[in-house]
Amino acid sequence: MAKPDFLDNMIDKRTARNPEFPKLLDAARRRRELLRALADQREAQRRSQTALAAAMNTSQSFVARLESSAPDAKISTVDRYAESLGFVVQYHLVPVSEADIPAVVVHQPPPADASRSTSVTAAS
Numbered sequence: 001m002a003k004p005d006f007l008d009n010m011i012d013k014r015t016a017r018n019p020e021f022p023k024l025l026d027a028a029r030r031r032r033e034l035l036r037a038l039a040d041q042r043e044a045q046r047r048s049q050t051a052l053a054a055a056m057n058t059s060q061s062f063v064a065r066l067e068s069s070a071p072d073a074k075i076s077t078v079d080r081y082a083e084s085l086g087f088v089v090q091y092h093l094v095p096v097s098e099a100d101i102p103a104v105v106v107h108q109p110p111p112a113d114a115s116r117s118t119s120v121t122a123a124s
Helices: 006-017 021-044 049-056 060-069 075-084
Strands: 105-108 118-121
Touching: 006 021, 021 060, 021 075, 021 105, 049 060, 049 075, 060 075
Parallel strands: none
Antiparallel strands: 105 118
């Protein structure tokens, strides 16, 4: 087993003060996965942050912050981002006992000549 590093020590200290801290970290991880998946879709569509910002009626710097450091993005903002890329965000309630399943699943639209869609699961 690897020797604990600074981050491990910090998590241990925060958890000692607040037993809910690991749950907060997990929630933040899931939000970041969603925002990363959206940024990946933007890049796959070869759209710039500036172009996406115009579609969202916001600034490029706002999109950059959302993609890189948004600690707690509003649901309406995430919905606008997804819609600007041609997607809709759907929410699923998952029992805590199954929380290890992927937090984000991106369904790609089928090619014009395909009869069914495929899905891509974001890596955890």
